[in-house]
Amino acid sequence: MGNVSIKLNSAACKQADRPRAGFWLVVLGAALWGADPLFRIILLQEHITPSQIVLLEHIIIALIMAPVLWKHRSEMKGLKLSHIGALLFLSWGGSAIATILFTQGLTHGDLNAVLLLQKLQPIFAILMARMLLKEKLPKQFGWLLVLALAGTYLLTFGFTFPFGHVNDFVTVGSLLSLGAAALWGGSTVMGRLMVGKMEYETVTSLRFILALPLLLGITIYQGDPWQIPTGAGPLAAVSLNLLGQALLPGLLSLLVYYKGLTTTKASVATLAELSFPMVGVLINWIVFHQMVTVAQICGFVLIWTALFVISRRSEA
Template identity: 30%
Template sequence: MQKLLKLDKSWALGALAIMLAALLWSLDGVFIRPKFYVLPAELVVFLEHALGFLVLGPFIFLSWPRIRLLKTKEWLAIGWVAFFGGALGTIMITKAFFAAVGGEVTFATVVLLQKLQPVFALVMARLVLGERLRRSFYAWALLAVGAAYFLAFGKTGLKLAEINLGHSAAFYAIVAAFAFGSSTVFGKRIVNHLDFKATAALRFGVTSFLVLAYSLATGSIFSITSVGRIYWQYLALIVFTSGALAMFIYYYGLKRVTASAATILELFWPFSAVALDYFINHNVLSPVQLAAAGALLLAFLKIVVAEKAPKFEFSSKVSGGIGRGRRLGFPTINLDNDKIDINYGIYLVESEINGKIYKGLLHFGQKETFAEPASLELYLKETVLGIGDEIIKIKEIKKIREVKKFASAEELKEQMKVDLRELG
């Protein structure tokens, strides 16, 4: 009971959202996508993203004031997610599964190699985002990855003779694993700085244009005349299950958890796929699979309940500003934010300057009130003289609120007075 009271509700809600998205993805792989076997993979990917963009597109217009203030770093992340996660990854995994459906290669080859995805994601989350979680998380992550393998191969066993690494499908599966794993990491960078609804819409929009260009280059777009009524119905089903809806839910969750946690929680996909296979096709699980399923559920439970979003710590160099904070009566220290990958917000922090600790408020986010890009600014309760180009260490105490747009500078000043109460 005491542990439940300490539950990080935002983290838990985000984790459950990612698991729900993974459940929807399992419907795609088991029941829907194989039905498109006769069509070019890139055509299928284009149509599902184009239709998804029609649904999500309005969120771009609603979030345009923030989108237009994005920096190059965020646009590069959007491009990465659209190209690798939306276009390349989806085309590669579709080609791999089509090869398996056609009997060219075993499903074991595709499944085994595609499960490298969490490995890619965990490594990149550390290198790109600097994520450092508790040791307990990595222990549960290792258990989850191992259990996922036993869940997939626990009935027939992993017969290495059936694994054809020389077939193109093996290459497709590895590329898909890297593409999806890396897009989780760069997707986290985007949702840290943009609304999850707009993030999903941008992913589908940019991906649609990329895959359309590829489909035109290969000529596969002209196979659209072969898409009969039943396929359009299946495409509509994808949009409102494993496609646009799933990604909408997924980015809602990714906003609240780390990329490392997200990639492990995505393993709910093989768990739910096996569960659906049991309930719908009555394929009984072996004792090994049952044990693996139990281990996966335990890992999920621990990550959802026992883990929480880590407090950030970073060092940043003092940079120049335009002096608006001083004119408003709240002088701030401007900091370099090029390497900062935390959620936008107003935070209560501790800062270390020249070996001394000061309590302060940290603003990180776009200045929508003045239609300006993101800034990282530190307000200190105490006056600190002689600050030059020092490196300041910042440690989060807690998040106070989200960054928001105010109707005027006066309204902003009133909110800042409220925020300052946190300093005591």
């Protein structure tokens, strides 16, 4: 009996450790996203357009992940239309369009505002989960949404009033960042759906590979000339930044994130993803010398408070 008890306790500990390990994998994956602007801003300074950067990034990752997709090709048999729709949303919306919007957002306005606004992703994810997956909303979600929107306002406009400047509002990086947050929030829902259907490596592969035709079409349609440096030094710098962008906040972060998401509740993952803007703001401070304003701190606290309450009520 003693041996049986020890074995049962050991098994229980292993089961308990899995969600804990998954939580820290989500933290690590989200933290790697925070290094994203470090590479993108350097590439933008070389006059490479946002769509060109995202296309090159996806080509690199697609070449790396193609053998993985071939190995797991049997998982694509028997996919329903809903699964195909989820994969297209994940790749076209979350990987292609959202990344272009985020990259464009970095060229407008405050870098910290663009990063901190990404904490609204869970709000969009919860709303889409309610509409598409019929999940129950947390209690008093309406008031919590208002609190998060108030924080968004402070991150975008500070303590000023934007009335009379609508034309400026629709072009600022904050609006582009909100669009990216909405698409990435929806992608979280689609990713959760597909992780239950496929291995996380297969989902990651399809996310990048399926986005290539759309990105190629967008880049051709825009018709911007390619201005990649021809000198040995500048070309090496661009190549290293593209490779770093593709491998660290691109491929590695999503592999780690999806692996962690398989054993982590969405409500808990919301708090784990707090590492994304924190690392991003820290890099902006150290590398680009952008300090966080008082209004941004207040706005971030409001958003974080709303998300914390939502996650606690979702667990109940």
